[in-house]
Amino acid sequence: MKQQPSLSNVIVIGGGPAGLTAALALTDHGLRPIVLERSQQVGGIARTESYKGFRFDMGGHRFFSKSGEVRDLWHRILGEHFLRRPRMSRIFYRRKFFHYPLRPLDALAKLGIVEGFLIVLSYLRWQVFPYRDVDTFEQWVTNRFGRRLFLTFFKSYTEKVWGIPCTELKAEWAAQRIKNLTLGSALLSWLFKPRNAITSLIEQFDYPELGPGMMWEAFRREIESHGGVVKLGCDVVEIAVESDRVVGVHVQTNGKAEFIPAEHVISSMPVTEFIKKITPPVPEAAARAASQLKYRDFLTVCLIVDKAELFADNWIYIHEPEVIVGRIQNFKNWSPMMVPDQSKSSLGLEYFCNEGDDLWNTSDAELVELGKRELAQIGLVEARLVEDGCVFRTEELPDRRPQRTAPVQQSGPRHAHRPVRGTQPGPGRDERPVECQRRPGLPRGSERAARRHERTTGCPAKAA
Numbered sequence: 001m002k003q004q005p006s007l008s009n010v011i012v013i014g015g016g017p018a019g020l021t022a023a024l025a026l027t028d029h030g031l032r033p034i035v036l037e038r039s040q041q042v043g044g045i046a047r048t049e050s051y052k053g054f055r056f057d058m059g060g061h062r063f064f065s066k067s068g069e070v071r072d073l074w075h076r077i078l079g080e081h082f083l084r085r086p087r088m089s090r091i092f093y094r095r096k097f098f099h100y101p102l103r104p105l106d107a108l109a110k111l112g113i114v115e116g117f118l119i120v121l122s123y124l125r126w127q128v129f130p131y132r133d134v135d136t137f138e139q140w141v142t143n144r145f146g147r148r149l150f151l152t153f154f155k156s157y158t159e160k161v162w163g164i165p166c167t168e169l170k171a172e173w174a175a176q177r178i179k180n181l182t183l184g185s186a187l188l189s190w191l192f193k194p195r196n197a198i199t200s201l202i203e204q205f206d207y208p209e210l211g212p213g214m215m216w217e218a219f220r221r222e223i224e225s226h227g228g229v230v231k232l233g234c235d236v237v238e239i240a241v242e243s244d245r246v247v248g249v250h251v252q253t254n255g256k257a258e259f260i261p262a263e264h265v266i267s268s269m270p271v272t273e274f275i276k277k278i279t280p281p282v283p284e285a286a287a288r289a290a291s292q293l294k295y296r297d298f299l300t301v302c303l304i305v306d307k308a309e310l311f312a313d314n315w316i317y318i319h320e321p322e323v324i325v326g327r328i329q330n331f332k333n334w335s336p337m338m339v340p341d342q343s344k345s346s347l348g349l350e351y352f353c354n355e356g357d358d359l360w361n362t363s364d365a366e367l368v369e370l371g372k373r374e375l376a377q378i379g380l381v382e383a384r385l386v387e388d389g390c391v392f393r394t395e396e397l398p399d400r401r402p403q404r405t406a407p408v409q410q411s412g413p414r415h416a417h418r419p420v421r422g423t424q425p426g427p428g429r430d431e432r433p434v435e436c437q438r439r440p441g442l443p444r445g446s447e448r449a450a451r452r453h454e455r456t457t458g459c460p461a462k463a464a
């Protein structure tokens, strides 16, 4: 007789989009997963925060997927509360709005004739004598647009966001994001395919009416309605492995220690932390590789402004070099329901930083003042119109660890992360999923010796 799947032995670490989606998929197969979430709310980086009835999206989350299955799932879960919204996001520089992604002609028109001429000269110089070896972001963008445009539009913002010199970011990273745009192709398309500038600024995306957290709250309810469990305030402090098989996790819930047995664990917590929490410890090579993965942190200064309309964009990129704010979200333009009083607006000023640096350690009150000052400095909002503010880091987490942005892709060995993919890394073993599992074919008696071998040499023992 076919064995029924066990109904309570799958643990999912993390109640962000990945963890909740995995858990929901498990319920489709008759399983009842337990989701363990460290903070007091679901959604992870894609949560919605609130203050005095105003809602704030930590990052500005567009729901856009090429997968019909994913789109259908989101629509099924949120139904009529999933709005279709227009997108507008531009670059703010020298008190002017520039098209984003950058359109060279739009940029040239706004920068003025002299600067435009210098940019074209620089572009031609780099077309004739480009970098031959293109390894870095700086080289890639310079070859495409010329050095002057790189210095004007790419260098300062990219370095603000990632905290890494453009000479150390990979060229691939630029290629993924800037795609098929060149100054030449933009000129041709302007000459032969004139387009309505306003229409081309606007795309559309889907968005929950109360911010992205609304989606993940609905996922949570759906999981629970199918018998799954979502535990909040539950910090996974250790993942216990015996004989190369996960046996459960140790958690701290409101200061209370508990062991939750499990046969399967799916982790969506940061890989760096996951690897450190496995006991017995993973081989040195995996631990070293995990510790080398780099993340960037950010904090959002949220300001309530006593003005109904500020600017038309959902968010703007701040290229002004004299301020450190990186992007500004205008939440009312994401969804009017993010703001309880339509005579007011709310902004999210995103500051990219690293945990423990000066900005990170600045008090909330000072950060609110900094936000007000910078808004006035670049001529966007008068300070007197800002009536209140707050700051969101990740204070609800017990160890005050910041939210992470995407892992930073630095120029360097392409597959430095590979040993982290399995818990027993080594040649040929680097494509295993992060889920802990027993290596097939090793008889139980030889497990301990195999593990010792792997730990000391970093190489996997051969299956019997």
Ligand SMILES: Cc1cc2nc3c(=O)[nH]c(=O)nc-3n(C[C@H](O)[C@H](O)[C@H](O)COP(=O)(O)OP(=O)(O)OC[C@H]3O[C@@H](n4cnc5c(N)ncnc54)[C@H](O)[C@@H]3O)c2cc1C
Pocket: 013, 014, 015, 016, 017, 018, 019, 036, 037, 038, 039, 042, 043, 044, 045, 046, 058, 059, 060, 061, 062, 063, 064, 234, 235, 236, 237, 268, 269, 270, 273, 404, 405, 406
């Ligand atoms: C600025 C910014 C803008 C973005 N914009 C978009 C966008 O427009 N569209 C889009 O699709 N994506 C966007 N993203 C990406 C999106 O936020 C992430 O892809 C998504 O949140 C990742 O989900 P996740 O579940 O993998 O991780 P996370 O959201 O990080 O969730 C992980 C969860 O694990 C929990 N956790 C960690 N450690 C433990 C532990 N020890 N015990 C228990 N729980 C733990 C955390 O509290 C967290 O809730 C953006 C990201 C950023 C930073």
